[in-house]
Amino acid sequence: MIDLGHPLLKVLAILITLILWRRWAPASYWALIVFPRKALWLRWTWRHVASGCGLTKKRHRWWFTTVPGLVASTGVVQVKRRFQRVAVDTKPWMGLPRPVRHGFRITFHLLDGQVPDDYAKVCERLAHAWRIEAVRVVGSRPGRVTLQGITRDPLAHVAPAVPPAEPRDGWRADDLLRPVVGVLETGAAWRMDLRLIPHWMNAGATQSGKSNLINALIVGLAPQPVALVGFDLKGGVELSAYAARLTTLATTRAECLDLLSDLIAVMGARMLACRRYGVRDIWQLPDAARPIPVVVLVDELAELFLTADKAEKDQVTRTATALLRIAQLGRAFGIHLVLSGQRIGSDLGPGVTALRAQIGGRVCHRVNDPETAVMTLGDLDPDALVAARSIAPELPGVAVITGSDGRWYRARSGYVSTTAAEQAAGTYADVTPSWNQVAASGLGHELPGADTPELAA
Numbered sequence: 001m002i003d004l005g006h007p008l009l010k011v012l013a014i015l016i017t018l019i020l021w022r023r024w025a026p027a028s029y030w031a032l033i034v035f036p037r038k039a040l041w042l043r044w045t046w047r048h049v050a051s052g053c054g055l056t057k058k059r060h061r062w063w064f065t066t067v068p069g070l071v072a073s074t075g076v077v078q079v080k081r082r083f084q085r086v087a088v089d090t091k092p093w094m095g096l097p098r099p100v101r102h103g104f105r106i107t108f109h110l111l112d113g114q115v116p117d118d119y120a121k122v123c124e125r126l127a128h129a130w131r132i133e134a135v136r137v138v139g140s141r142p143g144r145v146t147l148q149g150i151t152r153d154p155l156a157h158v159a160p161a162v163p164p165a166e167p168r169d170g171w172r173a174d175d176l177l178r179p180v181v182g183v184l185e186t187g188a189a190w191r192m193d194l195r196l197i198p199h200w201m202n203a204g205a206t207q208s209g210k211s212n213l214i215n216a217l218i219v220g221l222a223p224q225p226v227a228l229v230g231f232d233l234k235g236g237v238e239l240s241a242y243a244a245r246l247t248t249l250a251t252t253r254a255e256c257l258d259l260l261s262d263l264i265a266v267m268g269a270r271m272l273a274c275r276r277y278g279v280r281d282i283w284q285l286p287d288a289a290r291p292i293p294v295v296v297l298v299d300e301l302a303e304l305f306l307t308a309d310k311a312e313k314d315q316v317t318r319t320a321t322a323l324l325r326i327a328q329l330g331r332a333f334g335i336h337l338v339l340s341g342q343r344i345g346s347d348l349g350p351g352v353t354a355l356r357a358q359i360g361g362r363v364c365h366r367v368n369d370p371e372t373a374v375m376t377l378g379d380l381d382p383d384a385l386v387a388a389r390s391i392a393p394e395l396p397g398v399a400v401i402t403g404s405d406g407r408w409y410r411a412r413s414g415y416v417s418t419t420a421a422e423q424a425a426g427t428y429a430d431v432t433p434s435w436n437q438v439a440a441s442g443l444g445h446e447l448p449g450a451d452t453p454e455l456a457a
Ligand SMILES: Nc1ncnc2c1ncn2[C@@H]1O[C@H](COP(=O)(O)OP(=O)(O)OP(=O)(O)O)[C@@H](O)[C@H]1O
Pocket: 204, 205, 206, 207, 208, 209, 210, 211, 212, 213, 342, 396, 397, 398, 412, 413, 414, 415, 416
């Protein structure tokens, strides 16, 4: 007969319960079992960790001790008296760690002379010291910085993006040009905010997830009153599936050049309208007079810059100049670029380097060559480069991106199959403005002086 009260059986039952709890409800297991121990340990070791990571500062303090030799243990001064003014290492004040999904958050008070970037620079050191996957700066306000410790990669499993089921359900006015395309490593939504960062570069090796991001963008933008324009230099194989929601699609270099000229003409007309109203950009225009925003999706940017002979060189120069003009002026006039490609290196010509300087939004998926990573992220932070170079091939869709706060983040797009994106494009086909509507939108609505010859033209 088994004695159910036997201590060994009790221990076994507790162990099995813990294992099952951890497996089936990892979030509550983390918050109630693992986190309290971790939080105590973080507080207990903070002085050593802060000192090891270079976050402490020397401060002079009055120090009283009954055992003078003890003060020497700070490694600063040898004192003979019991009451002494000594230099000691001061650690930044650490708030109470708070559990979050996949980790914890802690707010620190910055010591005088410190800035949040000092913490961003030592994130990798902190992650090793705390024995966790990663540490990121997730917020700051005057005198405070909040760090998030990530205990396991939250990007390993990201829920697929679900296209809105009902037409017109898909967006709110606040979401205009701010589609959610995935999740950030911190667990927050990855919003590709075209209003804040007007142009984006989407780089990555083959099979790294570039097209998936375009699909997620199509699903996010399809319900919105925006014009989507496609440049598909892969002969249309990537974007033609979404033709129902595209205002126009160019598939050859000549077509691209014509379309770029048309976009520049539209931009010129919008410029004139803004001037007539005395405003700086289309977002300051009255709602009725605001032109339709245009999002230009370019697939395989390198194809636009490759030259085989002299005749093509002229075409490429004109294309590069047109893209650069849109990148420079497009934000104010509601024309946004999303440039995708495998190679976005300076070997494609000086046009690419100049273009990059105008593109604030960066998405760097797994890349084959360091130069594309440097080209995409190089002016962000050396740590961003390291993070991009270490994206594993088995995690397509993972990328290093610029966040709305100007910092870099690891993120992963929500999986969107071509079929789902095609379906979304079909559902919202009736939202698609024609090219004539795009060109004429916003012009002539009670425009002061609309009858002037230059505008009428
Ligand atoms: N966020 C994601 N989650 C899960 N799977 C993804 C994700 N992104 C991409 N994939 C998968 O990875 C594979 C490659 O993705 P995708 O076609 O987007 O890559 P790509 O960079 O556009 O490749 P190529 O340059 O060859 O067209 C696809 O099978 C896709 O289903």
